[in-house]
Amino acid sequence: MEKVTRRRTISFSFSFSSFFIFFFFLISSNLLFLAGKAAAKFSHEGDNSNNVTALFIFGDSFLDAGNNNYINTSTLDQANFPPYGQTFFGLPTGRFSDGRLISDFIAEYANLPLIPPFLEPGHSQKKLYGVNFASAGAGALVETFQGSVISLRTQLDHYKKVEKLWRRKFGKEESKKRISRAVYLIGIGSNDYLSPFLTNQSLSIPMSQHVDIVIGNLTAFLHEIYKIGGRKFGFLNVPDLGCFPALRVLQPNKESCLRDASRLAEMHNKALSSLLFKIQRQVKGFKFSLFDMNKSLRLRMHHPSKFGFKEGEEACCGTGKWRGVFSCGGKRIVKEYKLCKNPNDYIFWDSLHLTQNTYKQFANLIWNGGHMSDSLVVGPYNINKLFQIP
Structure with a gap:
């Protein structure tokens, strides 16, 4: 979800080359440490082909883990800077976000x-446990921010490429099982x-249409995902x-x-619920x-302290006003921005x-x-139960 318009000494007495080598080593070590720290939190305990599951992710900036880093687009649709x-x-x-996403x-x-x-280049082995296809700015309509994002239609095309990769990797029958378990x-x-x-701009057709x-x-x-086996x-x-x-x-x-x-949003959500049932x-x-x-978001905005937040709007x-100008990071149209001290106190990043x-x-x-215990989750299953289904 993107567009607002269309578009901050230590002194050593050694040579410059020594300093460069030391500096490079220091930066590289820190980056490797950070990457290793993050990866360690998500290690997978083995690959049992009888119960292995995978997670495929489609959508927009609420779920994009970095696909837009690799496309020709503007910083309005990217978050690859501090x-x-x-x-x-x-x-x-x-x-x-300031950190991780729902996915x-x-x-x-x-x-x-x-x-x-x-x-993301490489990591083909990691992609055997799922792939994130989401793209910031994407919509169900191809026309939504067309040319700047990866539409849902294209995300589906990317998924089909992964499905073919799985067939080559696991064979037709095993791949089919994994696709259905995902x-x-x-x-x-x-x-x-x-x-x-x-x-x-304004809608050229009625809202309902x-x-x-x-x-x-x-x-x-x-229906396409279902046809493939999802x-x-x-x-x-x-x-x-x-x-x-x-x-x-x-x-x-x-x-x-x-x-x-x-x-x-309200109209969409009613239609989506009806569609799924x-x-x-x-x-x-x-x-x-x-x-x-x-x-869930409205509850937190109206009662932030109830959910551990200090700021809800x-x-x-x-x-x-509201820090509502999309300028975070100073890389977009408006360069000025302010940053709060503790993001955990805020609902909006x-x-x-x-x-x-x-x-x-x-x-x-x-x-x-679950729909019996929590009205915020609708359907016969929560995600935990979906993963448990063979």
Whole structure:
């Protein structure tokens, strides 16, 4: 979720060359230490072909682990510069947060390695436990920020390449089993509804029709994954977009949410829930979990202290009212930005994205919740149960 417009001595007496070698060694050692520290948290305990699972991730900036680092796009759609990543990784990774995302926590809870971006060079062995295809700015519609992001349609094409790789690696039958055991985590749609507001345009069709087209594209995507062999799906619905800092600063009365954006999110979420229950009734073996990200976010914004936060509306990183100008890192159109002291106190990291602390709370709900115990997770399963299904 991206666009706001379319577009801070030690003295040694040795030679310069010695200093360079020392400096290079010091930096390299620190980077290796940081990378090893992060990777150690996500080690996978063996590969038992009888119960091995994988995680495939599709979506936008809420789930993008760095695919946009490798495409020709603007910094509006990238987060590969400080202070992004500072809380956990110690360096930017391309994630639109101060640290980890929902998908990173889900992988950890499932005892999987850190799921790599599809476009990240190398790491072919790690990709045998899943792949992250998400792209910041992407939508279910190909037209959403077209040319700057990896659309859901293209993400599906990338997935098909991985499926072919698995067939070559494991053989047809074993690959088919692994595909069916895998969990597919999907968070898409926000940019389809944000883009008209962030580009100062208006919808050319009624809201309901726009939502129908988005849901139609998502339906086609799900049927394609099912046809290939996917059976277990986890979904994030669209958050209350109108109450994001970046949307609130677009209207004269910055004290309230942008009503039309919130309305679109609400319409989408009703349609998404109906779609999933319909597919479940009609398609054999289709299993799903739907997380109400919208309601969960609103609860935290309205009652931040109840969930351990000190600030529920202002972003940690940015400038202007609510720090709603998308300037975090000083690499975008507006260079000025302020950074809070402790991101854990904030729900919003920048004007369009959430902090690691928020994402972790969401991941815990997705993993453990259920429609009988927690109204924020809808469906016969939570993600934990999906991973347990053979």
